[in-house]
Amino acid sequence: MAYLLVVDSSMRGDASVSRRLTGLATARWLATHPSGRVVRRDLEAHPVPHLDHVAGAARRTPPDQHTSAQAERWQLAEELIGEVRDADAVVVGFPLYNWGPPSTVKAWVDNLFAPGLSRERGTGKGLLGATRFIVFATRGGGYGPEAPKYGWDHATPWLVHALSALGIVPEVIAVEMTLSVVNLALESFRPMMERDLAVAEAAIAKLW
Numbered sequence: 001m002a003y004l005l006v007v008d009s010s011m012r013g014d015a016s017v018s019r020r021l022t023g024l025a026t027a028r029w030l031a032t033h034p035s036g037r038v039v040r041r042d043l044e045a046h047p048v049p050h051l052d053h054v055a056g057a058a059r060r061t062p063p064d065q066h067t068s069a070q071a072e073r074w075q076l077a078e079e080l081i082g083e084v085r086d087a088d089a090v091v092v093g094f095p096l097y098n099w100g101p102p103s104t105v106k107a108w109v110d111n112l113f114a115p116g117l118s119r120e121r122g123t124g125k126g127l128l129g130a131t132r133f134i135v136f137a138t139r140g141g142g143y144g145p146e147a148p149k150y151g152w153d154h155a156t157p158w159l160v161h162a163l164s165a166l167g168i169v170p171e172v173i174a175v176e177m178t179l180s181v182v183n184l185a186l187e188s189f190r191p192m193m194e195r196d197l198a199v200a201e202a203a204i205a206k207l208w
């Protein structure tokens with residue numbers, strides 16, 4: 001049965017813009033796939049372990065020679081990669097934290113790298129390209145060419161490059177200036193956020 005994989009990572013609960021957008025996308029997908037189901041991975045509530053020496057060794061050692069600790073980490077890679085590979089589509093809520101990705105998303109993506117599972121052994125060819133992948137990038141500030149911090153968003157460029165090594169070409173829908181709602185000094189930027197939100201909502205209505 002077709003399923004939508006929904007990956008959230010915001011620490012802001014109900015105030016989260018990215019969670020609201022993954023929620024709207026989920027509703028849209030369910031409306032157009034009435035017999036589909038939704039698989040959720042909330043990285044904030046249930047982070048996956050960082051790539052450490054055990055996970056590294058599990059990737060260099062043939063599975064039939066794994067220690068039990070390595071087997072556990074290989075099994076996790078199989079589970080996470082299978083979840084993406086077999087999904088009809090993946091939607092990811094992706095806040096900007098300290099000019100980079102949430103560390104939970106970094107750890108999740110690190111775990112998606114495994115030779116023979118997500119990348120062809122020898123060639124390194126990405127094997128996850130068949131899955132549609134949509135990212136809702138939310139940023140408190142603005143990072144366009146006119147912005148003082150242009151070039152400081154290191155999250156989205158990293159994610160796009162990392163996923164490309166797995167064969168994935170993500171569709172990125174961004175909402176900037178979300179801090180204009182909570183920071184009075186940024187209030188004048190609220191129309192920019194509202195414009196981004198309207199564009200994001202229109203894009204979601206056309207996803208499926």
Ligand SMILES: Cc1cc2nc3c(=O)[nH]c(=O)nc-3n(C[C@H](O)[C@H](O)[C@H](O)COP(=O)(O)O)c2cc1C
Nearest residue numbers: 010012016017018095097098099138139140141178
């Ligand atoms: C820990 C933390 C770090 C943040 N760092 C940045 C930052 O570097 N640049 C920025 O523009 N906004 C930053 N923000 C603001 C978030 O990007 C903004 O609140 C965004 O809407 C978060 O996504 P969410 O609404 O889904 O929670 C930060 C927020 C938090 C909680």
